[in-house]
Each structure stands twice: as C-alpha cells, then as structure tokens.
Amino acid sequence: MDTIRIQTEDFDLTQEYQLLRGLSGTVGAVVTFSGLVRELEHESSIESLSLQHYPGMTENLLQDIIDQANVRWNLIGITVIHRVGRLLPSDQIVFVGVASEHRGDGFYAAQFLMDYLKAKATFWKQVSQDGKQFWVDSKDSDADAAAGWESNES
Amino acid sequence: MIHLLFFGRLGDLAENVPTTIVAETPADILRLLAMDFPLLAVALSEPQILVSVNKMIVDWDQRLVDGSEVAFLPPVTGG
Numbered sequence: 001m002d003t004i005r006i007q008t009e010d011f012d013l014t015q016e017y018q019l020l021r022g023l024s025g026t027v028g029a030v031v032t033f034s035g036l037v038r039e040l041e042h043e044s045s046i047e048s049l050s051l052q053h054y055p056g057m058t059e060n061l062l063q064d065i066i067d068q069a070n071v072r073w074n075l076i077g078i079t080v081i082h083r084v085g086r087l088l089p090s091d092q093i094v095f096v097g098v099a100s101e102h103r104g105d106g107f108y109a110a111q112f113l114m115d116y117l118k119a120k121a122t123f124w125k126q127v128s129q130d131g132k133q134f135w136v137d138s139k140d141s142d143a144d145a146a147a148g149w150e151s152n153e154s
Numbered sequence: 155m156i157h158l159l160f161f162g163r164l165g166d167l168a169e170n171v172p173t174t175i176v177a178e179t180p181a182d183i184l185r186l187l188a189m190d191f192p193l194l195a196v197a198l199s200e201p202q203i204l205v206s207v208n209k210m211i212v213d214w215d216q217r218l219v220d221g222s223e224v225a226f227l228p229p230v231t232g233g
Contacts, residue, residue, distance in 0.1 A: 035233055054161055057209035094233050123232025124162035135163040138229030
C-alpha cells in the first residue's frame with residue numbers, strides 16, 4: 001500500500017506513522033524521515049522558501065521511484081509526502097515512511113527513496129533572503145548519492 | 155501547436171515567451187526562441203537542462219505532435 005501526496009498543508013508525523021504501522025500484522029519495522037526548512041542558506045538567515053513542482057510529472061516520477069524501491073526490497077508500504085508553496089524556517093518539507101517486516105529493508109529503502117527524490121523528482125526551491133529571491137542550485141552531492149545506488153544492489 | 159512550460163529559474167527568463175509555438179522538435183523550439191529570447195536560449199543550452207514531452211524526459215530531437223506539452227527542466231532541488 002503506497003501513498004504519494006503533494007500538498008501545501010503540513011503533515012502529522014504521528015498520523016503517518018500510525019497509518020504505516022497499521023497496514024498489516026506483518027509490519028515489524030517502520031522507518032520514517034522528515035526534512036525541514038533550514039534557517040540558514042549561505043550562512044545567512046532566510047525569510048522563506050517557495051517550492052514549485054511540475055504537477056503530473058512529479059507524481060509519475062515519485063511512483064517510479066517507489067516502484068524501484070519495491071523491486072529492490074521487501075516492503076509492505078511506502079508513504080511519500082512533499083509540500084509545495086511558501087514555507088518558513090523549520091517547517092516540514094518532506095516525509096518518507098517505509099513499513100517492512102524487517103528493519104534493514106526499511107532503512108535502505110528510506111534512504112534510497114530520499115536520494116532518488118532529491119536527484120530526480122521535479123521540485124524547485126526558491127529562497128527569499130534579504131528581500132530578494134533566488135533559485136537554489138542543485139548539489140553535486142545529491143546527484144552522487146543517487147548515482148551510488150545505480151551500482152549498489154543492497 | 156506545441157504548449158511550452160518553463161520551470162525554476164527558466165520560468166523567470168521566459169516571462170514574455172508565448173505559451174504555444176509551432177515546432178518539429180525541442181531543439182527546433184530552442185532555435186526559434188533564440189531569435190527573440192537570447193538569454194533564455196543560452197540558459198536552455200546548458201547541458202544540465204532536461205526536456206520533457208507530455209511529462210516524459212526525451213531527447214532534444216524527439217519529434218513532436220500537435221498538442222504536445224514540452225517542458226524545460228533545470229536541475230531539481232526538492233527534498
């Protein structure tokens with residue numbers, strides 16, 4: 001049972017955890033990750049972050065990433081939530097939760113899902129700082145993290 | 155008629171670009187835009203820019219059919 005949600009509103013960690021926990025009596029592990037808006041960008045405080053995405057394509061890409069995780073590991077359920085629109089420092093941006101029988105599958109899959117989401121899913125961040133807006137540059141380290149899975153069959 | 159979409163910083167450069175165009179391929183679109191929007195054309199020519207047709211990543215020489223949605227995608231920064 002996999003879930004993809006792209007939304008402006010916040011999400012509730014406990015609620016998402018309980019949904020994954022309750023999927024089946026065979027769930028033995030739930031691994032969750034949540035990403036937050038950092039207060040600092042280039043060592044200076046930001047005012048806000050604005051997240052744009054490509055509706056339709058983003059959902060397709062996330063489904064593809066989830067499908068790949070399900071092929072690689074023995075998983076019971078995956079939830080991916082990504083917020084869009086205007087966010088403030090320390091707001092939650094992204095949630096990845098994985099329910100599995102055993103913890104190893106969950107840990108690996110959660111990291112894989114986040115690495116691939118960051119490298120491939122069609123989201124773009126714009127920062128407001130000192131009254132100006134600028135688009136965030138992609139990081140080579142994010143592309144490298146995803147590329148690392150191409151040759152890693154863990 | 156081909157529908158055009160520009161995301162991220164490309165959207166800022168494409169503010170005055172028409173939302174539709176007649177073109178055979180994405181590369182063709184780039185050539186057509188270069189005449190009136192040279193700054194945008196330079197940005198689109200960067201090797202990390204991806205192009206999609208109807209929400210699938212394609213090559214720049216992909217043949218387009220009438221009604222296609224072509225999107226230009228800078229490197230993503232979600233998560």
